[in-house]
Amino acid sequence: MHDYRNFLPEELAADASFRRWILFHDPVEEAFWLEWLELNADKNTLVDEAKALLTAATQAFDQISDEEVANELYRLSHAIGTKTVKRPFLRIPFRPQWYHMAASVLILMVGGWWLNGQTATRQKSEQYRQILSQISEPLIEVENTGVKAKVITLEDGSSILLQPKSKITYPSRFEGARREVFLTGEAFFEVAKNPHQPFYVYASTLATKVLGTSFKVSAFDGDKDVKVVVKTGKVSVFPMTKEDVEKQHSNDKLVGMVLTPNQQIVFAAKELRLTRSLVEDPKLLELPIQRQSFEFKGTPITEVFATLEKSYGVKIIYDAEVMQNCYLTASLSDEPLFEKINLICRTIGAEYEQLDASIIITSKGC
Structure with missing residues (x-):
């Protein structure tokens, strides 16, 4: 027996027993869920959200073609490692229960993300009002x-x-x-x-x-x-x-x-x-020291990068061992940071990219 109390709305909407109750009004499932709701009255919101998701899936059902369903079944079968469904290039006549199951998967995947986003946004809006009221x-x-x-x-x-x-x-x-x-x-x-x-x-x-x-x-x-x-x-x-x-x-x-x-x-x-x-154009930090010089003459690249890190407060990631023979002679006083980095990389034959507020330098050495 599933512990439905810990289910998310999209997980509950995808549950076979819940779907048989909401979509097909199965009397056995209806009896089970009505009793479950009496014992879990605090989960009415969960059930309502799952119902709304299934209603949206039903309304959108006609917009999904047989081929889209077949493609989704193929993708899912490969994702779970069964590879039992052949990729369709023409429309395939599914058995009704397969078609409804695949269409539900398609809608629930999209609808689940939508519901999560709407629920999370609503929760945060409520949190905003709650903090303000306190x-x-x-x-x-x-x-x-x-x-x-x-x-x-x-x-x-x-x-x-x-x-x-x-x-x-x-x-x-x-x-x-x-x-x-x-x-x-x-x-x-x-x-x-x-x-x-x-x-x-x-x-x-x-x-x-x-x-x-x-x-x-x-x-x-x-x-x-x-x-x-x-x-x-x-x-x-x-x-x-x-x-x-x-x-x-x-x-x-x-x-x-x-x-x-x-x-x-x-x-x-x-x-x-x-x-x-x-940021698009990083600025020099207002450091309580003398203005940093960007005049380099035969300076090891490790010192060059250290100067830029200290001056702009950025993290520059590179392989110091690979670049141990790289030196720079250049005057970089007035250029914005990314232009400085670009000029340095062109001079020593390296490349750079930005990732999670860090600058990643890749080089084969000098």
Whole structure:
């Protein structure tokens, strides 16, 4: 007997017993599921979502051709290693129960992703409202209806540059364990450092946690993605799910996906996907030391890469042993970072790519 309590909606919708009850009104299955619901009344939402998914599958059934079903059965048979279904090049007359099963698989695969995305987005929206409702201090709401950015100064000394068509909500005083603000639209934050009272920005489906730094958040209503770009310091970004929020609130350190200067993250809420990368034009860090020189004369490539890493705060990954005989003579003072990297690679016969906010150098040596 399956433990249906731990099922996801798409898993329940794909269950044979559940389908016989919903789609074919089987009296035996109906008796079982009605009794199960009496014993598991807290799972009504799960059953309702699975029903909705099956209803959507039924409505879309006529849009799937026999050939599409046959192709999907072929793909699935290879995926599980049976390889018992031949790939169809012409329409194949399936037995009705096979056809319905394959069509359900096709719809459930697509519908499951849709339902997961909708459920996750709804949960995060509810989490947004719940966090907002728990703030006891009086709230201030500022909406920028003009055409120029508006500067807002918070009581802790932090400042916000609010862009047009954007709105920020925040308490008049930060009295609790956290400093929390709520953003719709785009804003640049300069956060006053206070390690004992972390600063949170809740924006649509994504939350950002910082101790003291500067960064930009873009989360307009209607946009599919939320974007965070870091200028100075470190931030932690995480989806606004109940579990992630609780984890962050209970930890004084930055956990989750951490961003450093010249890094950005794009969160696709529907797929719950976080993609980290370097910003398009990384800037020199404001280091408390003399301005770094990019004049190289017979300099080992390891020193060149170390200089760039320190100056831009980026990670450059390469094989030091393979490139131990590579040296660089060049003046790279004014070029943007990626142009510097491109010139270096052309000079020493290497190639580069960007992966997860790092620069990967590949070379056969010099």
